[in-house]
Amino acid sequence: MKSLIDKIVKTSRELEVKAGAIDIFVPLLEALGNKDMYTLEHSARVAYLGADISEFTHLVPKKTLWVPGLLHDIGKLAVNQEILKKTSGFNEEDMEHMKKHVEYGCRILLGTADFSAYALFFHHFFKKNSGYPKEEDFKKIFGNYFDKWTEGTKILGKYCGRLISVSDFYDAITTRENEKFSPGKPRLLTREEAKGIMVQENQDQEYLINRLYDAGIFGGK
Ligand SMILES: [Fe+2]
Ligand SMILES: [Fe+2]
Known part of the structure; x- marks a missing residue:
């Protein structure tokens, strides 16, 4: 794990993430x-996908997607660790517990x-x-905390969440044997299958997804 953390720290410094922020997220990632x-x-x-998307689209600076990408989960x-490590056989209760990771993450990071x-x-x-x-x-999670933000920052934050969700979805369906899209027979999806599912499940992002495949950011370089 040390080499991965070292690589993350090195990239963070290259992207000029503040030292104070790195000091906060490294123990969390460890x-x-x-x-x-x-x-x-x-x-x-x-x-890394987020940083590549930033570099390719110039929509936001690389670190704007980099740090939230690192911390999104x-x-x-x-x-619960048992549920976290499960790759199949999720029941309703497991799913509900798993979904809470979004709220927990928001609460862990809010204020820092x-x-x-x-x-x-x-x-x-x-x-x-x-x-x-x-x-x-x-509102239940954040209360009025973000009322102080400008509309522009809120739109950007939500859009960055959307971009991260596309990268997250891509990684989830291409790095783990998949049961959802291959019922009863978990397996890795082919490049074309993954591309089709990406578009089908994220129709509003079809243009971006196709460009990212064309650029080799998705689908292997
Ligand atoms: Fe997640
Ligand atoms: Fe994720």
Whole structure:
């Protein structure tokens, strides 16, 4: 795990993330890796995808997607380890418990990494037909905390959450044997299958997804 953390720190410094922020998130990421190495590796991949998307689109500076990408699943620190490590056979109760990782993550980061807390609220929000948490949960979690933000910052935060959700979805369906899209026979999806599912499940982002595949950011370089 040390080499991955070192790599994350090196990239963070290159992207000019403040030393104080690095000092806050490194212990959190170490704790996440100790709990479930797959989730730490996934978080790092989502962060690198975010940085690549920033570089390719010039929509936001690289570190604007990098830090929230690293921290988007930090709430899994508070999720039961057995459930976290399950790859199939989730029951309703497991799913409900797992979904809480968004709220836990927001609460862990609020006050220390506000932009990440805001963006991560939205990383499962846009999921087709089953997004969570719900709009009304925003106030329950954050209260009036973000009222001080300008509309521009709120729009940017939500959009960064959307971009992270696309990277998150991509990584989730391409790095783990998949049962959802291959019922009864968990297996890794092919490049074309993954691309089709990406578009089907994220129709509003079809243009971006196709461009990211064309650029080799998705689908292997
Ligand atoms: Fe998540
Ligand atoms: Fe994730």
